[in-house]
Amino acid sequence: MVQHHQHEVVIVGAGGAGLMAALYASKAADTAVLSKLYPTRSHTGAAQGGVGAALGNLEPDKTDWHAFDTVKGADYLGDQDAIEFMCAEAVPIVYELEHMGLPFSRTKDGRIAQRRFGGHTNNETKQPVLRSCYAADRTGHMILQTLYQQCIKNKVRFYDEFHVLDLLLRDGIANGVVAVELATGDLHVFHAKAVVFATGGHGRAWEVTSNAYAYTGDGVAITMRRGIPAEDMEFFQFHPTGIRRMGILITEGVRGEGGVLVNGKGERFMERYAPTVKDLASRDVVSRAMNLEIKAGNGIDGKRYLHLDMRPEIVNKYAEMDGRKNPDGTPYRVTGEQLLAKVPDIIDFARTYMNVDPITEPMPVQPTAHYAMGGIPTNMRAEVLIDSKNTVMPGLYAAGEVACVSVHGANRLGTNSLLDILVFGKEAGLRAAEYAKGAQYKPLDDDPTAFTREQLDRLLKNTGGEKVVTISEEMKVKMMDDVGVFRSEAGMSSAVDKLRELRQRYKKVSVEDQGRKFNTDLLNAWELGCLLDVALVTAAGALARQESRGAHAREDFPKRDDANWMRHTLAWLDGDAVRLDYKPVAVTKYQPMERVY
Amino acid sequence: MLVYLKIFRYNPEAGRTSPSYDTYNVEAEPTDRVLDLLEFVKAHMDGTLSFRRSCAHGVCGSDAMRINGRNYLACKVLVKDVGREITVEPILGLPVLKDMIVDMNPFFDSYKSVMPYLVNDEVPANGKERLQSIEQRERFDDTTKCILCAACTTSCPVFWADGEYTGPATIVNAHRFIFDSRDKAASERLQILSGREGAFRCRTAFNCTEACPREIHVTQAIAEVKNAVRSGVEN
Numbered sequence: 001m002v003q004h005h006q007h008e009v010v011i012v013g014a015g016g017a018g019l020m021a022a023l024y025a026s027k028a029a030d031t032a033v034l035s036k037l038y039p040t041r042s043h044t045g046a047a048q049g050g051v052g053a054a055l056g057n058l059e060p061d062k063t064d065w066h067a068f069d070t071v072k073g074a075d076y077l078g079d080q081d082a083i084e085f086m087c088a089e090a091v092p093i094v095y096e097l098e099h100m101g102l103p104f105s106r107t108k109d110g111r112i113a114q115r116r117f118g119g120h121t122n123n124e125t126k127q128p129v130l131r132s133c134y135a136a137d138r139t140g141h142m143i144l145q146t147l148y149q150q151c152i153k154n155k156v157r158f159y160d161e162f163h164v165l166d167l168l169l170r171d172g173i174a175n176g177v178v179a180v181e182l183a184t185g186d187l188h189v190f191h192a193k194a195v196v197f198a199t200g201g202h203g204r205a206w207e208v209t210s211n212a213y214a215y216t217g218d219g220v221a222i223t224m225r226r227g228i229p230a231e232d233m234e235f236f237q238f239h240p241t242g243i244r245r246m247g248i249l250i251t252e253g254v255r256g257e258g259g260v261l262v263n264g265k266g267e268r269f270m271e272r273y274a275p276t277v278k279d280l281a282s283r284d285v286v287s288r289a290m291n292l293e294i295k296a297g298n299g300i301d302g303k304r305y306l307h308l309d310m311r312p313e314i315v316n317k318y319a320e321m322d323g324r325k326n327p328d329g330t331p332y333r334v335t336g337e338q339l340l341a342k343v344p345d346i347i348d349f350a351r352t353y354m355n356v357d358p359i360t361e362p363m364p365v366q367p368t369a370h371y372a373m374g375g376i377p378t379n380m381r382a383e384v385l386i387d388s389k390n391t392v393m394p395g396l397y398a399a400g401e402v403a404c405v406s407v408h409g410a411n412r413l414g415t416n417s418l419l420d421i422l423v424f425g426k427e428a429g430l431r432a433a434e435y436a437k438g439a440q441y442k443p444l445d446d447d448p449t450a451f452t453r454e455q456l457d458r459l460l461k462n463t464g465g466e467k468v469v470t471i472s473e474e475m476k477v478k479m480m481d482d483v484g485v486f487r488s489e490a491g492m493s494s495a496v497d498k499l500r501e502l503r504q505r506y507k508k509v510s511v512e513d514q515g516r517k518f519n520t521d522l523l524n525a526w527e528l529g530c531l532l533d534v535a536l537v538t539a540a541g542a543l544a545r546q547e548s549r550g551a552h553a554r555e556d557f558p559k560r561d562d563a564n565w566m567r568h569t570l571a572w573l574d575g576d577a578v579r580l581d582y583k584p585v586a587v588t589k590y591q592p593m594e595r596v597y
Numbered sequence: 598m599l600v601y602l603k604i605f606r607y608n609p610e611a612g613r614t615s616p617s618y619d620t621y622n623v624e625a626e627p628t629d630r631v632l633d634l635l636e637f638v639k640a641h642m643d644g645t646l647s648f649r650r651s652c653a654h655g656v657c658g659s660d661a662m663r664i665n666g667r668n669y670l671a672c673k674v675l676v677k678d679v680g681r682e683i684t685v686e687p688i689l690g691l692p693v694l695k696d697m698i699v700d701m702n703p704f705f706d707s708y709k710s711v712m713p714y715l716v717n718d719e720v721p722a723n724g725k726e727r728l729q730s731i732e733q734r735e736r737f738d739d740t741t742k743c744i745l746c747a748a749c750t751t752s753c754p755v756f757w758a759d760g761e762y763t764g765p766a767t768i769v770n771a772h773r774f775i776f777d778s779r780d781k782a783a784s785e786r787l788q789i790l791s792g793r794e795g796a797f798r799c800r801t802a803f804n805c806t807e808a809c810p811r812e813i814h815v816t817q818a819i820a821e822v823k824n825a826v827r828s829g830v831e832n
Contacts, residue, residue: 037651037657037659038659038701038705038745040657040658040744040745041649041651041652041657041658041659042657043651043652043657045652045656045657045744046652046654046656046657092724094726095720095724095725095726098726098727099720099726099727100715101714101715101717101774101777101779101780103734103737103738103741103777104726104734105734106729106730106731106734107731108731109728110728110729110730110731110733111725111726111728112726135741136738138741138742141656141742141744142741145741145743146715149713149714149715150714152709152713152714153712153714183694212651212652212653212657213650213651213652213653214651246654248653248654345656348655348812349654349655352655352673352675353628353654353675355628467640468640469640469641511644512643512644512645513644513645513647515608515610515611515645516610517608517610517694517695518647518694518695518698519647520639520647520648521639521644521645521647
């Protein structure tokens with residue numbers, strides 16, 4: 001049975017970007033939000049350390065410094081007009097969150113508390129600056145809860161546990177989506193004037209990841225299958241501090257509060273790689289340094305992990321060596337109790353999953369696949385772009401991790417993802433509603449669910465052959481080994497070949513559950529198809545890019561090459577073939593310079 | 598080590614109309630999450646086994662389950678914490694739809710009934726943040742941690758007997774706003790919770806506090822709300 005609905009604006013995904021879009025779109029237009037989860041299960045809730053904004057509550061800071069740090073962090077691949085816009089919007093949007101009720105941690109004088117984070121600096125002294133606005137180490141949780149609370153207050157229409165599987169187009173204009181209702185297995189057609197994708201990322205393509213099970217690249221895969229390119233997919237961030245083997249995130253805020261990375265010889269090795277800001281260098285820089293230490297045999301007991309040490313005596317020792325001061329000029333010193341108040345969840349995770357008490361022992365960590373800088377190409381109005389001339393697809397918007405504006409370029413700074421979802425979620429909501437008010441519903445095709453049924457029926461009817469878990473595990477290992485922190489021609493070529501093989505084998509994948517209700521077996525299989533598509537364009541884009549920039553580090557091309565490669569990749573997926581094109585980076589006032597921390 | 602898993606099954610659509618249990622022997626590490634075992638069974642032994650999960654580290658609230666007779670998040674309890682014989686069942690008091698999946702709508706409907714959002718349209722003229730002292734912020738810190746997993750509400754014997762009872766999670770979320778110095782709707786929320794199915798249905802069993810994976814002092818929060826119903830709020 002197929003049910004039909006009509007809403008002027010349909011938002012896919014209910015994390016921070018989707019909910020922010022919903023709050024703004026619903027003020028002006030009939031709006032519905034579809035999520036494959038309950039909204040409060042969204043992965044925004046796992047973000048920990050804070051949202052970046054140059055409030056200057058504790059020491060001098062400037063929006064311009066935030067913009068420069070972001071451009072530099074992005075290794076000059078970010079679009080500077082969009083970055084300047086985002087960093088300027090950061091200040092009012094953080095105040096807006098406080099007005100909505102977000103329970104930020106507070107300074108002694110009652111203002112929003114701020115902490116240090118990697119790559120965020122005072123541009124004059126070059127030292128780390130207090131810019132990340134936080135609520136303990138639960139900032140993403142508080143943002144997600146606050147936005148959901150506001151949606152309840154404003155009576156936003158939700159379709160919970162509706163998994164979107166297809167985007168509908170008519171004459172090159174978006175006019176709806178197809179979703180399966182998990183509880184019944186029924187297909188639903190949502191006829192819309194404007195569609196917003198806010199579906200998050202795809203870290204589940206890698207073996208060790210901080211990402212939720214739900215992070216399977218649905219948005220990029222669905223749009224690619226409808227002929228829309230993906231931008232800069234080769235740039236995927238490895239966060240330096242994931243819990244060993246499990247990949248669970250340990251916030252950079254731990255290092256912001258004074259924690260340090262230590263190798264098997266007991267050395268604080270980051271001072272050799274980033275002499276000025278040390279442990280608070282950009283994430284790509286720190287993850288590479290960790291891999292080099294491990295490769296040199298300097299892992300803990302020679303193994304493939306390192307220590308993140310936040311014991312108060314260690315924090316205080318290095319704070320004294322670095323001459324770190326509080327904003328009032330007194331020497332920076334911490335106690336175990338103060339650290340517990342600053343990062344309580346981290347201490348809980350360490351105790352639960354590692355049986356380690358971080359106040360008395362160092363934590364075993366390794367880099368973990370964390371964040372997609374690439375995604376659906378958009379401009380700073382969250383409009384989706386379909387070619388290298390930046391042609392807009394009418395009626396289609398994207399925001400948050402699924403989108404590539406690009407404000408993160410080749411490497412995102414910590415705290416800028418929460419900022420991105422707020423600023424561009426809001427833009428998407430405003431623009432989608434504005435467009436919808438001036439547009440008519442474009443007629444649907446005769447059989448709008450045909451492509452969805454074709455995909456699901458094949459999975460249901462296949463017998464024997466391949467198992468989801470086998471293909472999934474082979475993909476994750478290959479991506480980790482060959483499309484990870486360090487890359488080479490041979491490794492990436494073999495990854496492209498392997499992913500082509502896996503996509504062939506995926507055609508024979510079968511599912512055991514033949515029911516309609518909550519058929520998670522079927523949907524897990526469908527999600528694997530998304531991950532394989534996304535992984536293939538990631539590997540193909542990476543193989544083609546013959547330079548090292550941000551998170552894309554090649555052993556065979558170790559230098560950044562601005563003359564040939566200061567440009568965005570666009571990738572189209574045609575069957576098994578990946579077609580690549582390129583477009584220029586928007587530059588305002590920041591000319592590329594050598595990147596040192 | 599070999600773990601003996603006993604898993605609740607219910608799926609009327611596939612003919613499993615009365616609840617029963619399937620058993621699986623699974624090779625596991627003591628540090629594996631119970632969720633890892635369920636994922637293993639689903640991937641390798643029985644694809645029809647159904648349960649919700651997402652973040653897999655205790656912050657999204659999808660996978661509240663009854664494990665060896667008490668509520669946990671399956672992703673936040675390790676094999677070494679529950680032993681080699683592990684019984685997994687759906688949380689109690691909400692209609693079971695399929696295996697460990699329950700109907701969450703009554704839970705969220707209750708949550709929405711207490712105005713779970715800040716009420717205060719006044720903002721500083723300079724457009725900046727409202728001021729709140731560290732002490733004022735600390736007053737409601739504990740209840741901001743709630744992830745709406747329903748582990749508390751579905752551990753409550755009053756809720757098992759009376760599905761109309763608003764339940765601990767709803768009171769926790771009311772508490773989060775009632776004791777926020779910036780909020781202006783405490784009296785309306787207290788009015789809602791003073792009713793027959795409100796805070797005074799709590800019999801102080803402390804099950805909720807034991808069940809909370811976020812270690813919120815749920816019973817204490819309920820007691821503070823009861824006191825506020827009687828004698829008002831001092832912020």
